[in-house]
Amino acid sequence: MPYFFSLLRVDLTQRKFREERIDESMILKFLGGRGLGAKILFDELEPTTDPLGAENKLLFLTGPLIGTGAPWCVKYTVVTRSPLSGTILMSLAGGFFGPRLRCTGYDGLIIEGRSEESIYLWIDRGRVEFRKASHLWGMTTEECQEEIHEELREPRVQIACIGPAGERAVRLACIISGRRAAGRGGAGAVMGSKNLKAIAVNGTRKVPILEPQGFKELQMAIRKEVPKTDRLKVFGKYGTPKNLLLVNERGIFPTRNFQGGMFEGIGQVNHTEQQRRVIRFVTCHACPVACGNLTRAAEGPYKGITTEGPEYETFWAFGAQCGNSSIDAIIAADRLCDQLGLDTISTGNSIGFAMECMERGLLKQEELDGLDLRFGNHSAMVEMIRRIGYREGIGDILAEGVQRAADRIGKGSQNFVMHVKGLELPAYDPRGAKGMGIEYATSPRGGCHERGLISRETFGAAPYLDPLSIEGKGAVVKEAQDETAVLDSLGVCVFPPHSDGMDIEDIAGLLSFVLGKSITPEELMEAGDRIWNLERLFNTREGFTREDDALPARLLKEPMPEGPAKGHVVELDQLLDDYYLTRQWDSNGIPTPEVLDKLGLAQEGRSVHLHGKGDC
Amino acid sequence: MSTSMAKVTVKFHGLIMDKDVGRAEENEVTPGTTVRAVMELFVRRHLASLREESLSGDSGKLWETHVVMLNGIGLVPEKQLTTEVKEGDNISIFLPVSGG
Numbered sequence: 001m002p003y004f005f006s007l008l009r010v011d012l013t014q015r016k017f018r019e020e021r022i023d024e025s026m027i028l029k030f031l032g033g034r035g036l037g038a039k040i041l042f043d044e045l046e047p048t049t050d051p052l053g054a055e056n057k058l059l060f061l062t063g064p065l066i067g068t069g070a071p072w073c074v075k076y077t078v079v080t081r082s083p084l085s086g087t088i089l090m091s092l093a094g095g096f097f098g099p100r101l102r103c104t105g106y107d108g109l110i111i112e113g114r115s116e117e118s119i120y121l122w123i124d125r126g127r128v129e130f131r132k133a134s135h136l137w138g139m140t141t142e143e144c145q146e147e148i149h150e151e152l153r154e155p156r157v158q159i160a161c162i163g164p165a166g167e168r169a170v171r172l173a174c175i176i177s178g179r180r181a182a183g184r185g186g187a188g189a190v191m192g193s194k195n196l197k198a199i200a201v202n203g204t205r206k207v208p209i210l211e212p213q214g215f216k217e218l219q220m221a222i223r224k225e226v227p228k229t230d231r232l233k234v235f236g237k238y239g240t241p242k243n244l245l246l247v248n249e250r251g252i253f254p255t256r257n258f259q260g261g262m263f264e265g266i267g268q269v270n271h272t273e274q275q276r277r278v279i280r281f282v283t284c285h286a287c288p289v290a291c292g293n294l295t296r297a298a299e300g301p302y303k304g305i306t307t308e309g310p311e312y313e314t315f316w317a318f319g320a321q322c323g324n325s326s327i328d329a330i331i332a333a334d335r336l337c338d339q340l341g342l343d344t345i346s347t348g349n350s351i352g353f354a355m356e357c358m359e360r361g362l363l364k365q366e367e368l369d370g371l372d373l374r375f376g377n378h379s380a381m382v383e384m385i386r387r388i389g390y391r392e393g394i395g396d397i398l399a400e401g402v403q404r405a406a407d408r409i410g411k412g413s414q415n416f417v418m419h420v421k422g423l424e425l426p427a428y429d430p431r432g433a434k435g436m437g438i439e440y441a442t443s444p445r446g447g448c449h450e451r452g453l454i455s456r457e458t459f460g461a462a463p464y465l466d467p468l469s470i471e472g473k474g475a476v477v478k479e480a481q482d483e484t485a486v487l488d489s490l491g492v493c494v495f496p497p498h499s500d501g502m503d504i505e506d507i508a509g510l511l512s513f514v515l516g517k518s519i520t521p522e523e524l525m526e527a528g529d530r531i532w533n534l535e536r537l538f539n540t541r542e543g544f545t546r547e548d549d550a551l552p553a554r555l556l557k558e559p560m561p562e563g564p565a566k567g568h569v570v571e572l573d574q575l576l577d578d579y580y581l582t583r584q585w586d587s588n589g590i591p592t593p594e595v596l597d598k599l600g601l602a603q604e605g606r607s608v609h610l611h612g613k614g615d616c
Numbered sequence: 617m618s619t620s621m622a623k624v625t626v627k628f629h630g631l632i633m634d635k636d637v638g639r640a641e642e643n644e645v646t647p648g649t650t651v652r653a654v655m656e657l658f659v660r661r662h663l664a665s666l667r668e669e670s671l672s673g674d675s676g677k678l679w680e681t682h683v684v685m686l687n688g689i690g691l692v693p694e695k696q697l698t699t700e701v702k703e704g705d706n707i708s709i710f711l712p713v714s715g716g
């Protein structure tokens with residue numbers, strides 16, 4: 001098989017590096033990005049490796065469509081073992097870093113070991129340099145990027161870095177490139193544990209496309225449809241915040257730490273209020289939609305603060321989740337998280353949890369160093385972000401993630417801590433969208449909505465799907481998960497396919513022209529299934545079972561108090577039975593030998609000793 | 617005749633910038649009026665603003681693209697055509713589904 005991908009393996013301990021080639025068969029099987037990362041991590045990482053130890057690996061991977069100029073093919077993926085959930089972690093970011101990384105001549109990086117002193121990596125047209133970062137340590141992500149730009153004086157350089165949160169191994173820490181975040185699961189803490197402050201990349205390599213004419217025609221045809229597509233136009237104008245009003249009206253907008261599903265402050269926190277504050281639109285590489293907005297706070301103590309976003313999840317995390325209806329405070333919170341290098345979903349979720357603890361008398365004001373952390377107190381909320389980022393006072397406890405914080409606080413707080421496998425839940429209440437309950441419970445990195453979002457259920461896209469029914473949801477979720485595994489692994493933004501922008505046939509066509517061989521949509525979907533199962537095997541090897549495919553007690557026992565889903569809880573056992581059956585997993589959620597064999601994962605299955613006899 | 621008129625509220629969420637968040641309009645309609653007919657009434661009233669936003673195409677046929685809910689429950693187009701409104705009903709109209 002000819003090689004197609006080239007990876008740079010970097011040993012930070014020894015300060016050595018070497019190039020490794022990935023042959024085409026691996027790309028056909030695992031596509032790239034997330035899928036390739038799952039294969040590498042599964043093969044190379046010893047079970048129970050300490051996520052924050054030198055032995056953990058940190059992968060930065062692109063896919064074969066990245067940098068080709070095809071629309072929405074932009075995302076790089078960080079793959080590692082999560083310090084928050086202990087699962088495999090895939091965390092993706094748009095912007096410009098991914099395409100520029102491919103231009104260096106390397107399609108991805110495998111970072112190993114731990115540097116004795118703080119450093120940053122400089123990769124320029126195939127050349128690799130370990131550079132001192134002691135002067136960068138302590139800087140925010142913005143300061144760090146500015147300083148490296150100043151040092152390197154290369155206008156096209158792109159940088160991925162951590163902020164003070166990653167340096168302190170805050171488990172909510174993310175990796176920032178430009179103002180885009182590989183946000184979830186604590187990849188920033190892994191980077192910090194390796195004393196790696198940043199990676200700067202530059203290059204001019206043209207990425208390979210084996211059938212350039214066909215590729216060009218197809219991608220131009222996709223682009224031509226953009227101005228004619230209503231849903232894409234809407235998305236380009238407003239971005240994800242457009243969904244705030246809709247999700248709230250559907251009664252699945254978690255409010256005050258999931259105590260309710262409709263936020264009374266939605267009139268102040270929505271896309272039209274954001275539009276009044278937008279300075280200009282912002283885009284990722286090669287994107288004809290440009291859904292991002294640079295927004296400036298208009299009033300009060302936050303007046304003048306700008307941020308790229310906030311997007312839907314962040315509006316929720318520092319809005320409804322914290323009972324806050326000051327949109328300007330949300331803008332400030334978003335900017336501060338980006339500067340410190342904190343995941344906004346996990347941070348907002350954690351603060352909402354602490355607010356409920358305080359209101360229930362489980363946390364006293366003196367334990368909060370005088371901070372009046374009531375729901376709706378936005379100045380306390382913003383201050384709390386800072387304390388988490390720098391691990392100050394109670395912030396040090398929340399910096400461990402909400403699951404560990406609840407264990408520490410105790411007093412029954414475990415009953416309303418909103419996470420799955422340690423990853424804080426995002427902005428949809430599955431009591432009113434039952435398929436989302438399966439997605440939260442089974443997502444490989446823990447409580448995540450994004451690896452299998454069902455637009456039909458969550459937003460009411462056609463054709464109709466009853467959000468409150470559990471009937472047939474296993475199959476619907478599986479299909480969404482497999483498709484998302486394809487998109488993630490090829491680095492395709494998930495939003496356009498949800499907006500009539502590009503479908504799996506288009507993607508198969510683009511990939512076929514890049515590789516110079518026919519790939520069908522069915523083969524892509526099978527690859528998605530394969531990737532999902534391999535990630536499941538990774539987690540199984542780490543000891544995760546059906547018991548861990550759990551949801552917070554609140555979602556299982558406390559009926560939704562209001563809105564269209566009033567009276568509903570999540571019928572998780574029935575949903576999981578249906579889902580496992582659809583996936584051909586056994587009743588404990590472990591992939592059967594049959595499905596592993598069908599997907600070409602029999603060897604990986606055997607290595608996990610799933611059935612005790614080594615027979616699968 | 618007037619005693620049998622039904623009051624129906626139409627809420628429109630972010631369809632028309634600066635004018636409409638959470639805005640609700642009451643309509644008095646005769647019994648037997650469908651959800652679609654109430655929406656057509658709404659579109660006739662606001663067509664100029666909707667066109668200005670360029671979000672509903674030139675036709676103003678919101679029901680072809682937008683999300684419509686009756687009392688908090690999503691309605692597919694066929695149901696919009698046939699469901700008759702009654703006193704106190706709330707119809708909500710949202711921008712088309714996109715993104716995630």
